[in-house]
Amino acid sequence: MNKFLNSPLQTKIISACVLANITIFIVNLFLIVGINSMSKDMEMVYESNRSLNELSVALNMVQDSMTEYLSSKTSESLENYYINAQKFKDLTDDLGDKVTDFSFNRMERNIKYMSGEYLEQVEQTIEAKRGRNVEKYRAYYESSTDLFENIQSYITSLNLELFVINSEDFITLIQTFRTFEIIGVVVMTFVMIGNVIIITSFVKAMIMPLRSLADSANEIADGDFDVTLPSVSYSDEVGIVIGAFNKMIVSIKDYIEQLKVSMANERYMQEKELMMEAHLKDAQLRYLQAQINPHFLFNTLNAGAQLAMMEGADRTYEYVQTVADFFRYNVKNQKDAVTLREEVTLVDNYIHILNVRFSGDIGYEKQVDERLLDHKMPSMILQPIVENAVNHGIREMAGDGRIVLRVYRQDKDVCISVKDNGKGISNETIEKILSGDYVSDENAYDNNGIGMDNVIKRLRLFVGYEDVLRIFSEGEGKGCEVVIRLPLEGAKNVQSDDR
Amino acid sequence: MKVRKDLYEKKIRRQYLVLILTLLFTLLTLIFGSLYFRFYRLELVKQAEAHTYDKYFVMITDNYKTDFWQSVYEGALEKARESDIYVDLLGMNLSRDYSCEELMKIATASKVDGIMVCADESSSMTALINDAVSNGIPVVTLYGDNTHSDRLSFVGIGGYSVGKMYAKQIINIIKDARREKLFGDEGIEENRKVQVAVLANADTKDAGQNIIISAIQDTISEENVTDAEFDVSIVTVDNTNAFSVEESIRDIFLNEDVPDVIVCLNELNTTCTYQAVVDFNKVGEVNVLGYYDSSEIVKAIDRGGVYATISIDTRQLGEYSVSALLDYYEFGNTSEYYLADVTLIDRSNVADFLKKEALDE
Numbered sequence: 001m002n003k004f005l006n007s008p009l010q011t012k013i014i015s016a017c018v019l020a021n022i023t024i025f026i027v028n029l030f031l032i033v034g035i036n037s038m039s040k041d042m043e044m045v046y047e048s049n050r051s052l053n054e055l056s057v058a059l060n061m062v063q064d065s066m067t068e069y070l071s072s073k074t075s076e077s078l079e080n081y082y083i084n085a086q087k088f089k090d091l092t093d094d095l096g097d098k099v100t101d102f103s104f105n106r107m108e109r110n111i112k113y114m115s116g117e118y119l120e121q122v123e124q125t126i127e128a129k130r131g132r133n134v135e136k137y138r139a140y141y142e143s144s145t146d147l148f149e150n151i152q153s154y155i156t157s158l159n160l161e162l163f164v165i166n167s168e169d170f171i172t173l174i175q176t177f178r179t180f181e182i183i184g185v186v187v188m189t190f191v192m193i194g195n196v197i198i199i200t201s202f203v204k205a206m207i208m209p210l211r212s213l214a215d216s217a218n219e220i221a222d223g224d225f226d227v228t229l230p231s232v233s234y235s236d237e238v239g240i241v242i243g244a245f246n247k248m249i250v251s252i253k254d255y256i257e258q259l260k261v262s263m264a265n266e267r268y269m270q271e272k273e274l275m276m277e278a279h280l281k282d283a284q285l286r287y288l289q290a291q292i293n294p295h296f297l298f299n300t301l302n303a304g305a306q307l308a309m310m311e312g313a314d315r316t317y318e319y320v321q322t323v324a325d326f327f328r329y330n331v332k333n334q335k336d337a338v339t340l341r342e343e344v345t346l347v348d349n350y351i352h353i354l355n356v357r358f359s360g361d362i363g364y365e366k367q368v369d370e371r372l373l374d375h376k377m378p379s380m381i382l383q384p385i386v387e388n389a390v391n392h393g394i395r396e397m398a399g400d401g402r403i404v405l406r407v408y409r410q411d412k413d414v415c416i417s418v419k420d421n422g423k424g425i426s427n428e429t430i431e432k433i434l435s436g437d438y439v440s441d442e443n444a445y446d447n448n449g450i451g452m453d454n455v456i457k458r459l460r461l462f463v464g465y466e467d468v469l470r471i472f473s474e475g476e477g478k479g480c481e482v483v484i485r486l487p488l489e490g491a492k493n494v495q496s497d498d499r
Numbered sequence: 500m501k502v503r504k505d506l507y508e509k510k511i512r513r514q515y516l517v518l519i520l521t522l523l524f525t526l527l528t529l530i531f532g533s534l535y536f537r538f539y540r541l542e543l544v545k546q547a548e549a550h551t552y553d554k555y556f557v558m559i560t561d562n563y564k565t566d567f568w569q570s571v572y573e574g575a576l577e578k579a580r581e582s583d584i585y586v587d588l589l590g591m592n593l594s595r596d597y598s599c600e601e602l603m604k605i606a607t608a609s610k611v612d613g614i615m616v617c618a619d620e621s622s623s624m625t626a627l628i629n630d631a632v633s634n635g636i637p638v639v640t641l642y643g644d645n646t647h648s649d650r651l652s653f654v655g656i657g658g659y660s661v662g663k664m665y666a667k668q669i670i671n672i673i674k675d676a677r678r679e680k681l682f683g684d685e686g687i688e689e690n691r692k693v694q695v696a697v698l699a700n701a702d703t704k705d706a707g708q709n710i711i712i713s714a715i716q717d718t719i720s721e722e723n724v725t726d727a728e729f730d731v732s733i734v735t736v737d738n739t740n741a742f743s744v745e746e747s748i749r750d751i752f753l754n755e756d757v758p759d760v761i762v763c764l765n766e767l768n769t770t771c772t773y774q775a776v777v778d779f780n781k782v783g784e785v786n787v788l789g790y791y792d793s794s795e796i797v798k799a800i801d802r803g804g805v806y807a808t809i810s811i812d813t814r815q816l817g818e819y820s821v822s823a824l825l826d827y828y829e830f831g832n833t834s835e836y837y838l839a840d841v842t843l844i845d846r847s848n849v850a851d852f853l854k855k856e857a858l859d860e
Contacts, residue, residue, distance in 0.1 A: 030529060098552075103587075103592045105549070114608040116610075117607075146601075205518070
């Protein structure tokens with residue numbers, strides 16, 4: 001069975017058809033054999049009558065040839081007699097000699113023995129005739145003729161009797177034929193129904209794997225990859241298709257898994273990269289902060305301030321104190337995030353120091369929304385910007401240089417604007433500064449060491465987007481404005497995240 | 500998920516089960532159909548087979564159609580079958596009627612194993628019997644004897660005792676007549692003799708018939724009855740052709756002098772005589788003494804149309820004839836005479852016979 005089930009679909013379908021046809025063929029064979037045997041029986045029905053007639057004819061010929069010989073004594077008639085007698089004898093030998101309940105059997109027996117007797121008598125008649133024994137052959141002739149008539153009458157009677165019996169047989173045969181017809185039709189019907197069922201179940205059995213494959217395919221088409229894969233029952237075409245389908249599903253699944261893994265990997269790698277960058281920045285920052293951590297200077301300045309106070313030079317004391325505060329801020333603010341207030345104070349201190357150095361050259365104006373001063377921001381941001389504004393903007397302007405620091409709220413952002421009326425910056429330079437390509441003179445004079453580049457990067461890292469700092473300049477000699485936008489909400493988040 | 504796979508497996512298994520079942524069903528239908536048909540035909544063929552018998556006897560009678568011979572034949576056949584022998588009533592299946600002589604020739608030529616023949620004393624019959632015996636076929640004469648032949652034995656009825664029975668009945672009738680004369684008006688009518696007519700077949704070859712007649716005469720004369728009171732005459736009935744018997748019996752009634760007692764010595768005569776008595780309105784005047792107990796005759800006794808009849812145990816007759824032949828085959832010899840029982844039926848015991856007949860039917 002399994003061997004068959006594993007054979008190709010074509011073989012299976014052909015086998016189903018062949019099987020059905022063979023069944024019908026066998027049934028037909030049965031019917032034909034039945035009809036054949038019955039038609040043979042029908043042929044044989046009147047066979048006994050026919051053979052009896054033959055017997056009767058032979059008997060007549062014996063009698064005739066004997067009579068002819070007796071009357072003419074020709075050698076031809078004698079020869080005829082011998083031939084006929086032999087023929088008659090052969091025929092009578094075939095007759096049965098059984099005594100049964102059936103009268104035709106007994107009659108047959110009687111005919112057989114009477115015929116024997118008759119042939120003997122005829123033989124003697126012929127012998128007597130040959131011996132020219134007139135008396136004797138007359139007597140024999142008479143007795144044999146009597147016998148002849150009796151046999152003939154017996155044959156006639158038997159013929160009649162057999163005819164009656166045979167007719168009955170014939171009717172029975174015809175009835176049998178009808179019965180056979182009915183049985184044949186019934187059997188054919190049953191076999192046909194059986195065939196239909198066989199082919200139906202065959203086709204169903206063959207289609208079933210296909211159907212389950214179709215179901216599975218439909219489910220997969222709906223996006224459910226966790227469907228049960230149809231089992232490969234047999235290795236026919238359907239089995240092969242199912243096998244291929246299963247393999248395909250499995251490899252698609254695998255592929256999706258791989259894709260997922262590689263995507264996760266990529267994300268992880270990105271995160272890692274970002275982290276590394278952040279750490280690097282952090283390290284750089286710490287390094288830069290370390291550069292501007294002049295403990296010694298700070299302590300020295302403190303000592304100077306105390307000296308100035310002891311000498312009664314109040315302005316000197318104040319100046320030195322401011323410088324000390326300025327540097328203390330650097331020392332103190334090792335942490336990243338500070339309040340806006342601290343940054344603003346640092347700018348105040350820085351301007352104060354510069355004004356002492358350059359004897360009040362720089363006009364400094366503050367427009368600050370006090371409510372926003374507790375907002376967090378990275379440290380060491382505003383001072384470098386103001387420093388830049390002073391160094392590159394208004395240094396050569398003697399007493400006309402002005403710097404305006406504004407802190408205000410715009411939409412959901414805290415805006416910090418540092419505006420000068422200096423010589424301004426070209427757009428190309430702005431672009432360069434924002435993209436980080438601008439190479440500043442590191443060893444420039446009067447620089448506290450923190451460049452714009454660092455400021456921008458730190459700001460961007462802090463807020464998480466690029467557009468945190470904007471530089472506006474309306475051209476040469478028209479001043480410059482640097483605006484920092486810190487998100488009101490985001491900054492708080494950052495603040496909480498950071499610590 | 501696992502469930503679905505199982506379901507599928509189940510389904511496919513069910514499909515194959517259906518396939519196998521259907522194949523089996525188809526095969527069974529075929530086998531059953533052909534077997535049914537085979538048996539159906541075997542049943543038909545079986546009818547043609549029958550028991551084969553060891554030996555074959557034939558019974559030859561002058562008229563196989565009568566109840567008498569049919570009854571004898573039945574007795575013989577029943578007895579023979581016990582010994583695996585079949586008895587044929589020869590001539591029954593033949594298309595034309597044969598005489599006893601012709602049937603004897605046929606039987607001899609057919610080399611049967613035994614012949615029971617209702618013979619007569621004719622010489623041709625003697626020759627035929629001798630011929631058969633010389634061919635090694637034992638012959639038993641049945642009912643009618645042929646004493647001169649080489650027959651094995653005779654099976655029949657005691658003619659003399661039958662005659663005696665008839666005679667007794669005749670005497671009874673005479674006595675009745677006397678009583679009537681005593682009590683009836685005397686003197687007017689002449690003292691009339693009781694006329695007894697015995698119907699005898701024209702061919703007097705039948706010795707039995709003669710014995711019966713002489714026995715009647717002997718017995719009546721032995722009884723103290725004066726000759727003046729009865730007159731026994733023998734009326735010959737022409738039985739040479741099929742319808743002459745009836746005619747000759749009617750002739751008797753057409754005579755002026757109708758006999759008071761008519762003795763019939765065979766079944767046909769009895770039936771014809773009874774019918775004539777009824778037709779000629781002579782019931783009560785003519786007393787018929789019948790022969791054989793066919794239902795017609797027994798009914799006639801019941802009605803008073805026939806005075807009395809004798810009943811021959813026909814089955815016994817048949818049985819005896821077969822046992823005679825059987826004895827011959829077994830012991831080489833057998834007794835020469837077998838006599839079957841004879842009983843008289845008259846109004847006193849006719850009821851029993853009617854009952855018996857009703858039971859037989």
